[in-house]
Amino acid sequence: xxxxxxxxxxxxxxxxxxxxxxxxxxxxxxxxxxSGGALDRSAELRLATNAFGTSFDPHLSRNFATDVxxxxxxxxxxxxxxxxxxxxxxxxxxxxxxxxxxLTMKLRSGVxxxxxxxxxxxxxxxxxxxxxxxxxxxxxxxxxxxxxxQTPDAGTVVFNLNGDGSLLPYSLADIPGAMISPxxxxxxxxxxxxxxxxxxxxxxxxDSATYERxxxxxxxxxxxxxxxxxxxxxxxxxxxxxxRTGQLDxxxxxxxxxxxxxxxxTRGQAKIERALxxxxxxxxxxxxxxxxxxxxVRRALNLAVNREAINDGLMEGECVPALQPFTAAxxxxxxxxxxxxxxxxxxxxxxxxxAGVTNLVLRxxxxxxxxxxxxxxxxxxxxxxxxxxxxxxxxxxxxxxxEWRKGGWDAFSALITAGVDPALTLSTSYLATDAVGGPASxxxxxxxxxxxxxxxxSPERASAMQKISGHLTGSPTHIMVCAPQxxxxxxxxxxxxxxxxYSYSYIFDPTRLGITS
Numbered sequence: 001x002x003x004x005x006x007x008x009x010x011x012x013x014x015x016x017x018x019x020x021x022x023x024x025x026x027x028x029x030x031x032x033x034x035s036g037g038a039l040d041r042s043a044e045l046r047l048a049t050n051a052f053g054t055s056f057d058p059h060l061s062r063n064f065a066t067d068v069x070x071x072x073x074x075x076x077x078x079x080x081x082x083x084x085x086x087x088x089x090x091x092x093x094x095x096x097x098x099x100x101x102x103l104t105m106k107l108r109s110g111v112x113x114x115x116x117x118x119x120x121x122x123x124x125x126x127x128x129x130x131x132x133x134x135x136x137x138x139x140x141x142x143x144x145x146x147x148x149x150q151t152p153d154a155g156t157v158v159f160n161l162n163g164d165g166s167l168l169p170y171s172l173a174d175i176p177g178a179m180i181s182p183x184x185x186x187x188x189x190x191x192x193x194x195x196x197x198x199x200x201x202x203x204x205x206x207d208s209a210t211y212e213r214x215x216x217x218x219x220x221x222x223x224x225x226x227x228x229x230x231x232x233x234x235x236x237x238x239x240x241x242x243x244r245t246g247q248l249d250x251x252x253x254x255x256x257x258x259x260x261x262x263x264x265x266t267r268g269q270a271k272i273e274r275a276l277x278x279x280x281x282x283x284x285x286x287x288x289x290x291x292x293x294x295x296x297v298r299r300a301l302n303l304a305v306n307r308e309a310i311n312d313g314l315m316e317g318e319c320v321p322a323l324q325p326f327t328a329a330x331x332x333x334x335x336x337x338x339x340x341x342x343x344x345x346x347x348x349x350x351x352x353x354x355a356g357v358t359n360l361v362l363r364x365x366x367x368x369x370x371x372x373x374x375x376x377x378x379x380x381x382x383x384x385x386x387x388x389x390x391x392x393x394x395x396x397x398x399x400x401x402x403e404w405r406k407g408g409w410d411a412f413s414a415l416i417t418a419g420v421d422p423a424l425t426l427s428t429s430y431l432a433t434d435a436v437g438g439p440a441s442x443x444x445x446x447x448x449x450x451x452x453x454x455x456x457x458s459p460e461r462a463s464a465m466q467k468i469s470g471h472l473t474g475s476p477t478h479i480m481v482c483a484p485q486x487x488x489x490x491x492x493x494x495x496x497x498x499x500x501x502y503s504y505s506y507i508f509d510p511t512r513l514g515i516t517s
Contacts, residue, residue, distance in 0.1 A: 037493070038516060038517055039224055039495060039514045039516055039517075040514075040517040041223075041224065041225065041226060042225075043225045043226065043514075043517075044226065044227040044228070044229060044515075045224075045227070045228045045249055045250070045494075045514070045515055046228075046231075046247065046248050046250070047228070047229070047230050047248065047249065047250045047251070047508075047510060048231040048248050048250075049069065049232065049233075049251070049252040050232070050234050050236070050239070050252055050370065050397060051232055051369055051396070051397030052206065053066055053067040053069070053070030053071065053209075054066060054398045054399070056070065056071060056074065056189065056190050056193040056201065056204070056209075057180075057190040057193065058071055058075060058139070058175045058178035058180065059130060059134050059138065059139050059180070059189075060136055060137065060138060060189075060190060061138050061139075061175050062138060062399070063401055064174060064175040064176075066398050067175060068174075068175065068509065069230060069508055069510055070209055070230060071175060071178060071193075072510065072511060073197055073198060073199035073201075073228055073510055074193050074195040074199060074200070074211070075178035075179060075180065075195035075196070075197045076178070076179060076195065076196045076198075077172060077173055077174065077175075077177035077179070078091040078094075078105060078172040078173070078177040078179065079091055079169055079172050079177060081170065081174070081499075082499025082509075082512075086170070087173075088108075089108075090107060090108050090111060090179055090196065091157075091172075092106050092107065092108050093105070093106045094106075094169055096165055096166065096169075100161075100165050100166055101161045101163075101164075102159065102161065102165075103158070103159040103161065103169070104156065104159075105124075105158075105159075106155060106156055107119070107120065107121060107155045107157065109154075109155055111218045112196065112216055113179075113181035113183070113184075113194055113195065113196045114195060114196070114200050114214055114216075115181050115194050116216075117181045117182060117183045117194075119179060119196050121151035121152075121153065121154050121156055122151055122154070123179060123182050124151075124157045124179065125149040125157065126182040127180055128143055128146055128159075130185060131143045131176065132146075141433075143176070145162060145163055145168060146159050146160070146161060146162075146168075147162045148160045164452070166456055167421060167424060170421065170424070179195065179196055180193070180194060180195060196217075197214070197511070198213065198217045198220075198222050198223035199211035199212060199223065199228060199511070200212055200213075200214050207231060208231045208232065209229075209230045210227065210229050210230075211228040211230070212226065213225075213226050222511055223511070224495075224511070224513065224514030224515075225514060225515055228510055231248075233251075234369050234370075234397070236257050237257065239251050239252070240253075240257050240260060240261070243270065243489055244264060246491075248491075249490060249493075249513075249515065250488060250489070250490045250491070250494060250508070250513060251490075252488060253272065253274070253487035253488050253489040254370050254371055254487075255316055255318035255484055255485060255487070256314065256316065256370055256371055256374070258316050258485075258487060259316055261487070265489075268492065269492065270490065270491060270492065271489070271490050271491075271492060271494070272487055272489055272490075273487060273488045273489075273496060273501050274485050274486065274487035276320065276329045276483060276486075277327065277329060277418070277486045278326065278329045278425070278483075279327070279415045279416060279418035279425075279483070279484075280322045280327065280415070280416045280418075280481065280482065280483050281319065281371070281372065281375055281414075281416070281481050281483070282322075282414075282416045282478050282479050282481045283364070283376070283390075283411050283413050283478060283479035283481070284404070284412040284413075284416060284429070284434060284435075284436075284478045285298060285301075285410070285437070285478050285479065286407070286409060286410050286412075286436050287435075287438070287440050287477060288436070288437040288438070291355070291360055292410065292437070293437070295440075295441075295475055296351045296352075296355040297355050297360070298440075298476050298477065298478075298479075299351055299475075299476060300349075300352045300355075301348070301383065301388070301479050302323065302476050302479055302480065303344045303345070303347050303348040303351070304343075304345055304348040304383050304385070304386045305343065305379055305383070305479060305481060306343045306382055307321035307322070307341060307343070309378075309382075310375060310481060310482060311482050313378070314371065314374050314375065314378060315482065315484070318484065319371075319482035319483065319484045319485065320482055320484075320485075321341055321481075321482050322480050322483045323337065323340055323341045323473050323476075323480050324337045324338075324469040324472065324473045324480070325416065325418075325425060325429070325430070325468075325469055325472050326418075326422055326425070326465065327418075328483075330418065330422055331421070331422050331461075331465055332422045332465025332466055332468065332469050333466070333469065334469050334470060337469060337470060337473045340473055340474075348386045349387070352386065352388075359387065360387070360388045360389065362388070362410040362411045363391050363393070363409055363410045364376065364380075364390045364391060364392050364393065364409065364410065364411040364413055365400055365403055365404050365409045365412045365413070365414075366393060366394050366395065366412075366413040366414075367394075367395065367397050367400040367401075367413060367414045367415075368394035368395055368397055368400065369397040372413050372414055372415075373392075373394060375413065375481055376390070376392050377392065379413070379479065379481065380392060392413070401414065404434065405433065405436060407436045409436075411479075416434075416478055416480070417429050417434055421456065422465050422468075423451070423452065429478070430444065430448075430472070431444075435477070440475070440477040443471060444468070444471060444472070444475075447468045447471055448468060450464055450467075451464035451465055451467075451468060486501075488501050493516045494513060494515060495513065495515070495516050496512070497514070498512075499512055500513050
């Protein structure tokens with residue numbers, strides 16, 4: 001089915017849905033660890049990643065991907081997302097009108113927030129209003145698509161939209177869809193969060209959080225452990241040693257220590273979950289920079305990067321060299337484009353000379369965690385060989401993307417954010433939000449607008465996305481490096497429910513993990 005596109009209203013409005021330091025779209029890890037033994041519902045689940053969450057207030061989240069594991073235990077969303085499909089959560093059903101301008105949801109009854117406040121249609125409407133109007137709200141652009149919310153009864157909400165709402169349900173399954181108790185609005189939600197999720201936050205520090213089971217939760221079987229302790233451990237080896245010595249049950253597993261993790265798994269002392277994601281590690285470029293606005297310069301930068309050397313030397317072969325924006329895990333990937341990956345310093349120098357560029361210096365914001373720092377240093381050395389200087393500044397992982405979006409940097413070494421749908425990838429990284437220089441060309445905008453005429457899931461749309469991938473391969477807007485294999489390492493007594501791990505990022509839903517006896 002075809003429909004008229006309103007691209008910059010509908011796509012950009014939901015572009016923050018899965019954006020973040022580690023965000024990206026893709027399939028969930030297809031396997032689930034099913035360790036023997038019964039679930040120990042009195043157990044403590046101990047987890048660690050490389051970055052602390054930015055806020056316990058979902059309306060002030062500065063990095064959705066980073067905040068997911070910290071916030072999901074506290075907050076149920078209107079919808080959930082697992083096994084590459086939307087699922088009911090606080091909304092039992094949802095229906096998008098044929099004109100895609102009205103989204104109706106039927107809500108779950110008998111749900112209460114942690115403070116005893118009932119969850120109903122008025123609570124949903126209050127959350128949307130707060131998200132639109134709160135000073136500093138980071139979900140306001142998502143909710144800008146929503147003109148008004150009707151509450152015909154306590155169990156029904158109707159979102160009246162000003163654009164195409166096809167992707168809005170995906171946003172409502174992520175941080176923007178997290179429901180806060182309206183009774184908590186006048187307090188400090190960021191420090192004293194009140195949700196309707198399976199766990200309550202009982203304490204937090206600058207790098208850890210402790211949660212305990214909420215006995216009044218509407219689906220008690222979902223709270224698989226009595227307590228969750230979540231830590232930020234930026235050093236990869238320290239994090240690995242903590243799991244190896246039994247101090248952790250689950251850890252984010254970077255490619256840089258994947259071989260060590262495999263050895264642990266071979267000895268039967270741990271288990272690995274991994275999958276190719278839909279996001280690419282690279283260097284985002286600010287095309288407002290006078291010299292970066294020249295396509296020849298951006299092509300030269302891509303030609304000067306030796307992706308194979310980075311993959312083999314830094315990433316233990318776990319980061320697939322990439323030039324196109326969509327990986328093999330995403331709609332829009334064109335395998336034929338992989339043959340265009342080139343490392344050609346001579347051609348890079350020729351293009352720079354043709355563009356009249358000498359002594360180019362790029363102030364570069366670097367996500368200050370592995371592997372972004374190591375990759376940025378490798379690219380820095382390679383670009384120096386063609387006369388380009390990257391001045392690298394490490395920024396804490398939870399803050400780096402928000403700092404980039406202020407627009408004062410020339411480049412940003414990070415994950416080129418992907419969403420569960422390629423339209424979200426394009427909107428976030430190439431048209432708005434992370435594209436601080438704006439769309440690089442009218443041709444790109446026209447191609448994206450053309451793709452939006454086709455229904456999600458249609459062959460025509462997939463073909464249109466491949467055309468976009470081809471355009472961005474030949475006319476790059478960022479320096480593409482490689483598509484990482486994302487992984488997690490768990491103890492042998494960890495039970496993994498399907499959908500627990502997001503293959504496109506170093507994030508996971510702790511409520512889908514349990515400990516066996």
